[in-house]
Amino acid sequence: MLKLLYQRLEEVLKIKKFDTAIIGAGPIGLFCASFAHLHGLKTVTFEALKEIGGQPKLLYPFKEIFDIPVFGKISGQELTDHLIDSAKDKTTFQLNHRVTSIEKNDQGFIIDNDFQVKSIIISTGTGSFSPKKFPLKMDETIEKRVHYFVKDPSHFAEKSIGVFGGGDSALDWALELAKQPGTKINLIHRRADFRGLESTLQELKCLKNVQVLTPYLPKTIAIRNNQLDIGLKQVGQTELLQKQFDQIIVAYGFRANNSIVRKWGGDLEDGHIKVSREMETNIPGIYAIGDVAAYPGKVPVIGLGFGEAQIAVTAIMRALFPEKTLTIHSTSI
Numbered sequence: 001m002l003k004l005l006y007q008r009l010e011e012v013l014k015i016k017k018f019d020t021a022i023i024g025a026g027p028i029g030l031f032c033a034s035f036a037h038l039h040g041l042k043t044v045t046f047e048a049l050k051e052i053g054g055q056p057k058l059l060y061p062f063k064e065i066f067d068i069p070v071f072g073k074i075s076g077q078e079l080t081d082h083l084i085d086s087a088k089d090k091t092t093f094q095l096n097h098r099v100t101s102i103e104k105n106d107q108g109f110i111i112d113n114d115f116q117v118k119s120i121i122i123s124t125g126t127g128s129f130s131p132k133k134f135p136l137k138m139d140e141t142i143e144k145r146v147h148y149f150v151k152d153p154s155h156f157a158e159k160s161i162g163v164f165g166g167g168d169s170a171l172d173w174a175l176e177l178a179k180q181p182g183t184k185i186n187l188i189h190r191r192a193d194f195r196g197l198e199s200t201l202q203e204l205k206c207l208k209n210v211q212v213l214t215p216y217l218p219k220t221i222a223i224r225n226n227q228l229d230i231g232l233k234q235v236g237q238t239e240l241l242q243k244q245f246d247q248i249i250v251a252y253g254f255r256a257n258n259s260i261v262r263k264w265g266g267d268l269e270d271g272h273i274k275v276s277r278e279m280e281t282n283i284p285g286i287y288a289i290g291d292v293a294a295y296p297g298k299v300p301v302i303g304l305g306f307g308e309a310q311i312a313v314t315a316i317m318r319a320l321f322p323e324k325t326l327t328i329h330s331t332s333i
């Protein structure tokens with residue numbers, strides 16, 4: 001009996017406790033984490049990917065954004081860097097963790113059996129992203145040289161790089177990596193026409209260290225002489241062109257999946273979660289902000305999402321700590 005009791009106690013102690021869980025570390029979840037910290041909330045932030053930043057980081061890191069308050073213009077990457085800088089050390093990040101289960105209990109909610117939280121803020125945007133994979137079988141050694149995200153372009157200096165894809169991301173990454181010292185870039189696309197910006201393509205074609213190969217499909221991959229050896233088949237031909245790279249970037253795009261939100265039981269409207277003026281869903285204690293939230297007049301932009309994070313955190317403070325006098329202005333905190 002005593003043994004069982006100890007076992008139960010151990011199980012309970014393993015559960016990690018937080019005031020608030022933020023699900024999704026896109027721009028809105030990231031801002032929310034730093035704003036919640038400012039008000040003294042202990043938060044855990046879940047992100048399905050190992051990269052944080054959401055759409056601006058994954059889909060348009062090099063595009064300039066013109067409607068973020070205070071910044072006249074800022075690239076998706078720069079915005080992400082600022083948001084990460086503000087949020088780091090202010091929340092417990094759980095990366096590579098796609099939240100699948102939320103269960104109600106007498107202390108609030110249990111997330112994925114492991115995290116006890118008093119409230120939840122859902123900021124899953126358009127859904128959990130997963131990169132479209134390179135279509136060849138690869139072992140671990142090869143996979144280490146295949147990248148779906150580029151964290152730091154300077155790591156690719158002095159390397160020969162294959163960039164696969166035909167959209168803006170492929171073109172933008174090829175251009176960014178071509179600027180690094182000593183790089184040799186091959187941009188490889190399965191069609192003759194690119195979907196990405198024509199002016200970027202023209203810029204690339206003028207660079208001495210860039211070769212554009214179309215229409216080619218990757219057919220074989222192996223490591224030879226400490227390099228990736230990739231067999232490329234020209235569409236309509238049979239022979240393979242063998243190309244050697246130190247690393248490859250796969251920019252085939254991302255799939256977003258928000259179907260999990262349905263499982264959590266909130267009221268939905270076209271796949272988005274309906275919220276009140278306080279950003280609360282129909283389940284007390286669960287809030288939704290950013291692109292995933294729906295209410296009359298909603299505009300899915302970052303500036304508005306920042307405001308929604310402030311409304312949700314304020315509502316949570318009032319609900320969790322009704323005895324506290326809430327300081328609204330950060331200048332007075």
Ligand SMILES: Cc1cc2nc3c(=O)[nH]c(=O)nc-3n(C[C@H](O)[C@H](O)[C@H](O)COP(=O)(O)OP(=O)(O)OC[C@H]3O[C@@H](n4cnc5c(N)ncnc54)[C@H](O)[C@@H]3O)c2cc1C
Nearest residue numbers: 024026027028048054055099125126127128290291301302
């Ligand atoms: C090409 C393009 C250009 C844009 N330009 C602008 C612009 O100029 N100005 C502007 O204001 N907005 C712009 N937007 C829109 C803007 O990017 C979105 O409004 C913003 O990204 C929404 O942020 P979010 O944090 O709500 O969601 P997202 O950015 O979608 O982030 C959601 C995060 O949640 C994670 N996630 C999802 N499900 C789970 C789960 N179950 N568990 C854990 N993590 C999960 C995802 O992996 C993702 O990282 C643009 C969008 C695109 C695609």
